[in-house]
Amino acid sequence: MPVQNAEIAELFNQYADLLEIKGANEYRVRAYRNAARNISNLSRSAAEMVSGSEDLAKLPGLGKDLAAKVADIVNTGKLPQLEELKEELPAELIDITRLAGLGPKRTGVLYQELGITSIEQLTEAAKRREIRELPGFAVKTEQKILEEIGRRSATAGDEKRYKLSVAEELAQPLLAYLKNVEGVRRVDAAGSYRRKRETVRDLDVLVAHKEGSRVMERFLEYEDVDRVVARGDTRSTVVLRFGMQVDLRVVAEASYGAALHYFTGSQAHNIAVRKMGGNKGLKINEYGVFKGDERIAGRTEEEVYARVELPYIEPELRENSGEIEAAQKGELPDLLVLENIRGDLQTHTRATDGRSSLQEMADAARQRGYEYLAVTDHSKHVTVAKGLDADRLGKQIDEIDRLNEKLDGIVLLKGIELDILEDGSLDLPDDILRRLDIVVCSVHYKFNLPAEKQTERIIKGIDNPYFTILAHPTGRMIGQREPYAVDMERLMKGARDTGCVLELNAQPDRLDLAEVYVRMAREMGIMVAISTDAHSVNELDFMRFGVYQARRAWLEPGDVLNTRSWKELQKLLRNR
DNA sequence: GCCGTTTTCGGCCCGACTGTTTTCAGTCG
Numbered sequence: 128m129p130v131q132n133a134e135i136a137e138l139f140n141q142y143a144d145l146l147e148i149k150g151a152n153e154y155r156v157r158a159y160r161n162a163a164r165n166i167s168n169l170s171r172s173a174a175e176m177v178s179g180s181e182d183l184a185k186l187p188g189l190g191k192d193l194a195a196k197v198a199d200i201v202n203t204g205k206l207p208q209l210e211e212l213k214e215e216l217p218a219e220l221i222d223i224t225r226l227a228g229l230g231p232k233r234t235g236v237l238y239q240e241l242g243i244t245s246i247e248q249l250t251e252a253a254k255r256r257e258i259r260e261l262p263g264f265a266v267k268t269e270q271k272i273l274e275e276i277g278r279r280s281a282t283a284g285d286e287k288r289y290k291l292s293v294a295e296e297l298a299q300p301l302l303a304y305l306k307n308v309e310g311v312r313r314v315d316a317a318g319s320y321r322r323k324r325e326t327v328r329d330l331d332v333l334v335a336h337k338e339g340s341r342v343m344e345r346f347l348e349y350e351d352v353d354r355v356v357a358r359g360d361t362r363s364t365v366v367l368r369f370g371m372q373v374d375l376r377v378v379a380e381a382s383y384g385a386a387l388h389y390f391t392g393s394q395a396h397n398i399a400v401r402k403m404g405g406n407k408g409l410k411i412n413e414y415g416v417f418k419g420d421e422r423i424a425g426r427t428e429e430e431v432y433a434r435v436e437l438p439y440i441e442p443e444l445r446e447n448s449g450e451i452e453a454a455q456k457g458e459l460p461d462l463l464v465l466e467n468i469r470g471d472l473q474t475h476t477r478a479t480d481g482r483s484s485l486q487e488m489a490d491a492a493r494q495r496g497y498e499y500l501a502v503t504d505h506s507k508h509v510t511v512a513k514g515l516d517a518d519r520l521g522k523q524i525d526e527i528d529r530l531n532e533k534l535d536g537i538v539l540l541k542g543i544e545l546d547i548l549e550d551g552s553l554d555l556p557d558d559i560l561r562r563l564d565i566v567v568c569s570v571h572y573k574f575n576l577p578a579e580k581q582t583e584r585i586i587k588g589i590d591n592p593y594f595t596i597l598a599h600p601t602g603r604m605i606g607q608r609e610p611y612a613v614d615m616e617r618l619m620k621g622a623r624d625t626g627c628v629l630e631l632n633a634q635p636d637r638l639d640l641a642e643v644y645v646r647m648a649r650e651m652g653i654m655v656a657i658s659t660d661a662h663s664v665n666e667l668d669f670m671r672f673g674v675y676q677a678r679r680a681w682l683e684p685g686d687v688l689n690t691r692s693w694k695e696l697q698k699l700l701r702n703r
Numbered sequence: 704g705c706c707g708t709t710t711t712c713g714g715c716c717c718g719a720c721t722g723t724t725t726t727c728a729g730t731c732g
Contacts, residue, residue, distance in 0.1 A: 158704035
């Protein structure tokens with residue numbers, strides 16, 4: 128397979144890290160990081176652009192120099208400058224900068240003065256009390272380094288990221304607790320949590336308070352706080368027993384919008400907006416927008432944007448990957464919202480591995496305001512889930528027909544989650560598929576086929592005229608299982624040519640398609656179905672995670688199949 | 704290294720907290 132965008136971004140990030148340790152110009156370092164981010168957000172393959180002789184220097188954050196370096200990487204798989212720099216500075220130094228309290232400068236000193244290149248060597252030097260003798264270091268720092276390394280090995284992990292659903296569980300009680308503190312006017316979780324990234328590293332909480340509030344004290348007393356990392360009047364950092372770090376920032380109401388904007392990020396978005404302010408002779412910080420010493424805006428985020436002549440930009444878009452340019456041109460997307468969703472197109476029942484009955488699923492769907500719910504139990508190849516053969520599926524079809532007679536305000540769609548077998552054939556014969564409203568297909572085994580074979584397998588499956596939706600198209604489980612090797616560009620072209628719909632699976636462990644592929648689908652004009660894959664009535668509520676992900680990928684209601692009314696959907700399914 | 708309704712050169716977001724320091728660098732977000 129050609130070099131992936133993510134690989135290019137990784138090489139640029141490594142180069143930036145080492146440059147920083149070397150003490151290079153910080154803006155040069157930033158240029159590499161910007162380029163890395165822009166390339167990883169790209170909805171097209173940079174390798175393909177290079178082979179098509181497109182001018183990469185036209186991409187945001189890429190100039191002549193970096194465009195040439197991208198071409199080098201695409202052609203050789205390597206960044207020669209990085210190889211050279213590694214001769215000078217061992218790449219392991221990057222691990223040391225990941226330790227809390229040690230950044231590039233101190234890591235550089237440790238290397239220059241003591242020749243330290245690994246965590247092990249760092250531990251030994253600290254134990255021998257050599258660190259405290261270095262300039263800029265002393266006893267306290269030496270102790271903190273040992274503590275930090277101890278914690279690291281205890282949790283056996285480098286910087287842990289939490290799935291959004293887990294972060295939500297930790298955030299909600301904390302927000303409720305803070306809301307109840309006397310003098311607190313507003314509370315919001317900001318940061319990547321508010322931008323609805325699929326995983327978050329820490330939680331950023333913002334509070335507006337009345338003068339003299341004791342909110343900071345009360346925060347530090349919160350029962351789930353394991354330890355306090357930093358404490359100040361306006362900002363404190365703690366680590367919860369669960370291991371997640373929480374930063375609390377306290378501001379006055381007059382600054383709340385500016386602080387929310389600042390604390391929501393992303394950092395790259397903030398830099399871009401503040402720069403626009405600077406061009407207009409304004410200073411933007413977390414306290415407001417300032418003209419000289421006078422605060423001229425800051426109570427709401429809308430005010431802040433208005434001062435740089437931008438409309439409000441939704442948090443999910445704030446990555447500085449095109450949203451500011453779109454806002455300037457008045458071309459921001461009219462983002463999908465949960466209320467646009469009219470039904471769920473992948474769900475399971477007790478007939479296979481689900482835990483609720485047809486009737487219970489139908490009732491729960493109606494309660495959520497849906498018009499339809501597709502019942503898509505597993506097919507026979509998934510034996511562990513008691514998958515349906517043609518006979519049992521036939522009986523379920525009859526049962527759904529009978530139930531639909533009685534149901535009011537909701538329609539159950541007859542469907543299946545059909546296995547795509549290793550050779551690309553489907554797990555049940557066409558004569559039973561013919562009786563279904565919807566055929567959701569997916570890969571459940573042989574994840575480790577070579578990319579070429581896996582791609583062929585799925586594309587052959589898509590060719591079946593009954594194939595409606597490709598479910599969890601890459602098979603990834605966040606933090607647990609890598610996506611299987613598949614040529615997504617080819618797969619997408621296959622989907623586009625046959626009118627196949629791609630699923631955005633809303634299970635918080637999956638969120639498959641990943642954001643970059645959802646964006647790719649949108650740009651190629653491929654319809655996306657957001658489905659919960661619910662195995663019980665409660666899991667129907669996972670829909671929100673799918674909607675968040677879709678919003679991050681700029682999807683509008685029209686891009687999503689299940690925003691259609693039952694009548695429109697019927698028409699689309701028939702034309703398939 | 705990028706970029707341009709002040710600019711093709713000279714800028715590049717901004718502030719809180721900590722620890723090592725007598726005024727600030729480093730780190731972090």
